[in-house]
Amino acid sequence: LKVVSEADGTDGDQGRFTIDPTNNYLMLQTGTSDGGVTDTVKIHIGAGDSALVINSAGDVSGTHGTYHISSDVRGKKDIRTIDNALEKVLGLRGVYYNWINKEDKSLQMGLIAQEVELVVPEVVFTGNDEAKTKAVYYDRLVGLLIEAMREQQAEIDSLEARIEALENGVVVPKKETETEKSNFWGRILRGN
Template sequence: MQIRSLLSIASLLFLLISMPSQVTAVDCMADQEKALPEVMQCLSNQIQQLAGENKRLQTDVVNLQSNVQKLTSENQNLQTEVANLRGENRRLRNDVTKLKDAVQVAKNGNVGIGTNTPGQLLELLRNDADVAVRFHDPGQYWYTMGIDRSDAGTFKITKGGNLDANSILSLTYVGNVGIGTTKPQYKLDVKGTIRGQNVSPSDQRLKHNIHPLHDSLTKVTQLRGVSFNWKDNSQNQTTQIGLIAQEVEPIFPELVSTDSKGYKSIAYGKLTVVLVEAIKELQQQVAALKAQ
């Protein structure tokens, strides 16, 4: 039997008995005429002598097959740190002393990284740091996604090599989604400009306590339109136009909302209804003047 075949058998034996050692001597196989049982006994003796030492097994195994489970390598000089490979739950251990599993493949096909009991096809667990997956091409493009432990368990997709990089999308544990922000205060919080078609449910069958608006023209004349610039440099720095929420709230409280930090927003879309009624009232005044 060839020396490589004997090394493969010895490597398999070593994996099965889960010894954290390294076998590099080939004295047992110096005589290629030696019977296989004698070779295996010699290798077993070497392994037992090395028991307890924190060493690595260096093999030239190109294809080690047990049923359908394979360890393969194109490089015959690679080292394997596999300390335990076993039956129904296939484990690859990276800490022999503490018996921690680096990768666990359950008998139902679920794969766990950092956990021995994966509940899904792929489950990741990390107790002392962020749980993240990183993607990058050979060039400059990096993306990372995962759970940021330092940010109340927010799930993030970031542009960069870690979760502290520029956030593209954030999902907080309470269900708020942020695009361009890691602190979304609403179900959807976008920092930047959005484009699209927005519609709102308005079917009469969904409403009750329906009443017409009154004095819309008088109220509209109390509003003050202004031009301004945002203090936050990450916002659009071109000159903007709008209303001041604190000035609108006493006149149309229905148009103003306040978030958990006390910042106020205006539902500009609802202002259209007020303007419609104001125009109608103005038209009535014009018609009355013409009739005189």
């Protein structure tokens, strides 16, 4: 066990706590070396420049690696296809925004957790803090987006078949989709 530096993290100085059994190490490092963000903690596991970096702004990044989430069927039960996926996706609103109390002042892109919760509460986390801060599990939206694309593709295929039939002079009765039914009743209720 060794402490490499007792620096205070200012002026580029870094404080480190290192465990190094023959260069296969765990290192905790604080300082201002990561883009000027103070209170940065780097966790190095193994030799080389691979790292997991966590900073005081709440940003987490990894170098030279990938992020995995377990998805093995052996760990799941009650599996069923997501229903009305396209309708749910159409109920979401993508937004641009800036954080209020963060060092990172760059323009952001994402969703508003409270809005998402009204449509797909399964992908919203409510914190245990006093304010009950909400967050979106963005990774859980992937399945929804895939099913929405599949529903949309089925509608496109159906429309292409109708167009081809009409071009060949065949009259094909139109099958109303759930989205069209819901839009129809929405127009009726709005008086359109």
